[in-house]
Amino acid sequence: METFHNAPGPVQWTLADFLGTYRYWALFAAWLFVSVGAQGFGAVIPAISSMAGLSVASTSLYYSGTGVGWIGAAFIAFVVAGRSGRAALIVPLAVCAILLAAFAFLQPLSQTAPFLFLLGLSIGTVQALFPLATAVFLVGGRPGRIDFACAMALLSGAVLLSFLGPILVSLLYDDQGVTTVVAAVFICMVMAILAIAPAKRLAFEDVPRPRHHPLSPRQRSPMLLACVLLSAPVLWMVAAIGTDFFRAHIFADGPSPVVLFLSLALVIITFGALIYLLYWVYRIHGELAGAQASQRLVSPLAALLVALFVPLGLPVLLMTLGELLNDRAREKGRPRLLSIGWLATWCLLLPPVAMALIQHAVNRDYGSDGPQAEPAIPLRSTVSDTP
Structure with a gap:
């Protein structure tokens, strides 16, 4: 099977090796929490801004920030993640959680256009960081192309499930108001941190552990x-x-x-x-x-x-x-x-x-x-x- 590296080196990771580790599922869970929270918060930002009396131009700064966040995410993924994987993910998540708490409790400040841009930049960074950093982590295991593609496809299932975010957050907004919505997104970021924190490492540069769970073969129609x-x-x-x-x-x-x-x-x-x-x-x-x-x-x-x-x-x-x-x-x-x-x-x-x-x-x-x-x-x- 063709691999990303042809030079001699560590043992190559397979899809089965990835699926047998805690760090892989920690990345999946954290990616899911971030996607649901970010998609949900983005769905209700126009309503929150309208209630606060902000103009459409001011509200658009939030979405501009999420787009610019890809630049910061690329820098963190390709420069920082290879050296310290956990810090590369946990620090941006913690910054995002702090800004969400400030958005809930510092009302005069949080209702300004510059703060909306900063909040959008933070959420956009963590949202874009996971696919980029995850690719860096997986390639470190020298997988074959099919194994890499399948591992990324399974992790990307978190994006497929993110459609739940706008639905759940909209229901919370209609029933409970802004504070509950911000608290729910804040909890999503904290849960992502808690999923990643126990992993000793996130890069797959070590040797995978052996697995063998045989059953007696049989033929079926x-x-x-x-x-x-x-x-x-x-x-x-x-x-x-x-x-x-x-x-x-x-x-x-x-x-x-x-x-x-x-x-x-x-x-x-x-x-x-x-x-x-x-x-x-x-x-x-x-x-x-x-x-x-x-x-x-x-x-x-x-x-x-x-x-x-x-x-x-x-x-x-x-x-x-x-x-x-x-x-x-x-x-x-x-x-x-x-x-x-x-x-x-x-x-x-x-x-x-x-x-x-x-x-x-x-x-x-x-x-x-x-x-x-x-x-x-x-x-x-x-x-x-x-x-």
Whole structure:
């Protein structure tokens, strides 16, 4: 796999190595808190400024400050973060929290245009700092291009979840007022600091610790796997069409026992399909480790949690498995087991089909070597990464 560095050096980090560390998830949590807080505060700044009697021109200085913040973020990420990762993130977050506290309690000062520009500069800096600094931290681990892209994609899921910020902050503003809104954004910045503070280091320049969680390999029917996982969305689609078509008859005298029974059955099938999806994700990672140990494999429990809670987590895991299976086939002098292009397409459009493609490739790999291949434990020194 192609890497960012070709010269001899430390062991290269894989996506699975990243996912197995506290610092990676600390960056994800801090990035999420900052994105939610910054997006939410930016949504209500016009209303706050209007209530304070500021002009539109004065309010626009806040957004100008957030844009200029990218310059400060670039300087911190490329100059400071490589030397002291924690300080590069914690100090700007602390400054931002202090300015938010001043905005809440120093009303005459906080309602001036220069202060709005300064506050926007601070929030814009921390908002832009995380993607830039995170890229610096990850590249320090010398990952392959696919591993780096997948690690950044999972971390960028924090940006996808930031849409919650404007919604929650707007509700707080309508119900509680300005002070509660500022307090909520202040708490987001403090939570980001608390997530980062326990990490001993943020750069991935050390040696990753070895992982090996094997399970007994087994073959499954790809067709049956796809049918089980597609049953829930297909039944929901049929239920939506049927309810709309027969609405007048079904609800004429209130919901009938048959409708209630079918609704309960639909919920049970959906829950069962979700459980089977998580079971498959857990098993497939352990079974591939049982067939042949690899530092590129995420541990079964970590894979389950990523698939369940992280946006884009399941597609990224499936793409990683596809790359791994093709690399194993290449090492054995055999043609690739599946098309990465088609796998990526189905990962985005219909993940159950992508899972069936992975299972088919796994069955072929087992068939060529036998499902009970002796695993080879990689020789790597252990480096503790506990907070």
